Amino acid sequence: MFLAHLSLTHFRNYHRLELDFTRRLTLLQGHNAQGKTNLLEAIYFLATSKPVHALAEREVVDWQAQQEPIPFCRVAARVELQEGERPRSLELEIILAPRGENGHFAKQVKINGVNRRSLDLVGLMRAVLFLPxxxxxxxxxxxxxxxxxxxxxxxxxxxxxxxxxxxxxxxxxxxxxxxxxxxxxxxxxxxxxxxxxxxxxxxxxxxxxxxxxxxxxxxxxxxxxxxxxxxxxxxxxxxxxxxxxxxxxxxxxxxxxxxxxxxxxxxxxxxxxxxxxxxxxxxxxxxxxxxxxxxxxxxxxxxxxxxxxxxxxxxxxxxxxxxxxxxxxxxxxxxxxxxxxxxxxxxxxxxxxxxxVAPLLLLDDVMSELDARRRRTLLQVLDGVAQAIVTTTDWEDFTPEFRRQAQLLQVRNGTVEPASAGPQELEE
Ligand SMILES: Nc1ncnc2c1ncn2[C@@H]1O[C@H](COP(=O)(O)OP(=O)(O)OP(=O)(O)O)[C@@H](O)[C@H]1O
Ligand SMILES: [Mg+2]
Structure with missing residues (x-):
């Protein structure tokens, strides 16, 4: 199971995002309040059909969407599956759109473009989320x-x-x-x-x-x-x-x-x-x-x-x-x-x-909290999975070896760019 593409529209501080995942490991770096947790939350939302922190689903809708004629929010992903010999891809999608005048949002779930229930979504892209x-x-x-x-x-x-x-x-x-x-x-x-x-x-x-x-x-x-x-x-x-x-x-x-x-x-x-x-x-x-x-x-x-x-x-x-x-x-x-x-x-x-099948691992800024032994254990577990997406505020929390293996991305104010120069010692 591999999350190959993520697409966000008006999800929290992402107005518009199209992101390809190209490697088994993805490392997202960004300063505080740039959108690292939000990105993992979007993926987890597709896996579980539930937002992580939000008490109400409407909280994940980008505040700026309120200025649009129809303030909606969309999270979509393409997941590549390997079933036996045959590779197959799966399109998962959640749309939150206003219903009535009282600030309520209705949730619409689509699987491969077809309307389905939330229950049907859960279990298609399995994920485990680690949070501080x-x-x-x-x-x-x-x-x-x-x-x-x-x-x-x-x-x-x-x-x-x-x-x-x-x-x-x-x-x-x-x-x-x-x-x-x-x-x-x-x-x-x-x-x-x-x-x-x-x-x-x-x-x-x-x-x-x-x-x-x-x-x-x-x-x-x-x-x-x-x-x-x-x-x-x-x-x-x-x-x-x-x-x-x-x-x-x-x-x-x-x-x-x-x-x-x-x-x-x-x-x-x-x-x-x-x-x-x-x-x-x-x-x-x-x-x-x-x-x-x-x-x-x-x-x-x-x-x-x-x-x-x-x-x-x-x-x-x-x-x-x-x-x-x-x-x-x-x-x-x-x-x-x-x-x-x-x-x-x-x-x-x-x-x-x-x-x-190993689940997709989502690690939100957990390395900095751990001592050396716990870090090692966690990194060993990452070795055993098909895909892990990890966030950090500090590249230095990860070994050069880890960073060399990973797709490196930088999160800045609701945008995600390839980490162009990368962390310094990788250049050396
Ligand atoms: N519904 C929303 N619409 C627009 N922006 C939002 C919404 N919900 C949260 N935000 C903003 O998104 C920003 C990024 O939040 P996020 O939690 O992803 O940051 P982060 O990169 O994980 O930061 P940290 O390193 O502090 O954990 C915050 O400034 C927050 O105010
Ligand atoms: Mg965070």
């Missing part, structure tokens, strides 16, 4: 970790992507039903044992469990796979000093733990060796569904009182432990950063193993 703020995966909110898992899994498994999207729709509908029931006035207010309410909720429970159980089982099994690889990486990165563990903390007990073990896990307790054994058992969606349904049935009154769905993968989390200690609470900044890097490196390998 990846450390947030360790010390940030559960929501950030769920988002990370979802993006990684959606790129690997289209069934996951569909299950997740269906789950979210069902969740919204079930929540609004619970809210309505709670807010119903006096006498008509729902009681847990009202047969009409029971029937309505049971309908949504079934759907919630159907889609949610796939999400939970997949997340659990994926974290197991990631953990195995991340542990080795982390061991190497810390010179054998730290044993990394990843611990999935599901929003209800999916069946592999006793009630006490689950409570302990939720409360952030450190499991005993036997409990670890239970945690590391792979899960099947069917058994998860059974436990999910039982949980919902037994917590009816509580959910009616809350007016919201209290159990399910929308309440999931996962933890990083080094030598048995939770890094979110006890880790130093450096430990957290290393754990995040181990996770990302594991993701690259897990994705390669799951799909048979």
């Amino acid at each position: 703020e990846d450390v947030k995966l360790v010390d940030g909110s559960p929501g950030e970790r769920r988002r990370y898992l979802d993006i990684a899994l959606c790129q690997i498994d289209p069934t996951y992507c569909r299950a997740l999207s269906a789950y979210q729709k069902v969740l919204t509908q079930r929540n609004s039903l619970l809210k309505r029931l709670r807010e119903a006035p006096g006498a008509s207010r729902a009681r847990p044992h009202d047969p009409a309410v029971e029937a309505q909720l049971s309908f949504w429970d079934e759907k919630l469990a159907q889609h949610g159980s796939y999400v939970v089982a997949r997340r659990h099994n994926f974290i197991l796979a990631l953990e195995q690889i991340a542990r080795t990486r982390h061991h190497d990165l810390t010179n054998g000093l730290e044993e990394l563990a990843l611990q999935y903390v599901p929003g209800f007990n999916p069946g592999h733990l006793s009630a006490m073990e689950y409570e302990l896990l939720r409360a952030g307790g450190e499991p005993s060796p036997q409990e670890w054994q239970a945690i590391r058992t792979p899960l099947a969606p069917q058994e998860v569904a059974t436990h999910f349904l039982a949980k919902l049935a037994s917590r009816r009154s509580r959910e009616l009182a809350a007016g919201a769905t209290l159990y399910g993968p929308h309440r999931d989390d996962f933890r990083f432990l080094a030598n048995g200690r939770d890094l979110r609470t006890y880790g130093s900044r450096g430990q957290q950063r290393t754990a995040a890097l181990s996770l990302k490196l594991a993701e690259v390998q897990a994705m390669t193993e799951a799909t048979g």
Whole structure:
């Protein structure tokens, strides 16, 4: 898989960009606020159909586009694929265009020129993005970790992507039903044992469990796979000093733990060796569904009182432990950063193993943050992939050897030019 061409129109600070990628490695250099992150974000947008930082998609539309008669934004790419003997190219495209008068944008996705759903785009050009703020995966909110898992899994498994999207729709509908029931006035207010309410909720429970159980089982099994690889990486990165563990903390007990073990896990307790054994058992969606349904049935009154769905993968989390200690609470900044890097490196390998193809690596200004050992490890991983696009503010963060191999580009105020003279010692 090779990203051969990128085309941007009114994407953040790029008014117009046509860029060919000619080598396995691309190194983009630029001062602050020139558009390095924006360029990687555009590529990642095509890979995942989600902007990286933006809360709303309209944020990626170039401010200057607002002055145009129709302020739209377009990101497109040509990806070369090698399937067996036959090379094939794939055109991916996202257009954001205004819809209505209220500042909303509609997203249009095209694959080889044909209109498709966002879901169909994800997984065609798989990418893993490394950011300086990846450390947030360790010390940030559960929501950030769920988002990370979802993006990684959606790129690997289209069934996951569909299950997740269906789950979210069902969740919204079930929540609004619970809210309505709670807010119903006096006498008509729902009681847990009202047969009409029971029937309505049971309908949504079934759907919630159907889609949610796939999400939970997949997340659990994926974290197991990631953990195995991340542990080795982390061991190497810390010179054998730290044993990394990843611990999935599901929003209800999916069946592999006793009630006490689950409570302990939720409360952030450190499991005993036997409990670890239970945690590391792979899960099947069917058994998860059974436990999910039982949980919902037994917590009816509580959910009616809350007016919201209290159990399910929308309440999931996962933890990083080094030598048995939770890094979110006890880790130093450096430990957290290393754990995040181990996770990302594991993701690259897990994705390669799951799909048979190495993902495109996007490294945003991460070298400067790393010490020599971590840099070396990261560069070794770059050696193993078909394509990597790397940004830096300083050419010197990369060895002359690396720079000789790479296509060198300079980013300046929303334009990208070949780095004409290149860094000095390359001339020598
Ligand atoms: N929607 C938008 N329209 C126009 N410009 C934008 C938009 N969103 C962000 N920008 C601008 O794009 C510029 C470049 O941002 P970017 O994050 O890509 O810089 P960078 O080269 O990665 O810098 P740094 O080295 O500081 O990380 C910023 O000055 C930002 O204000
Ligand atoms: Mg940046």
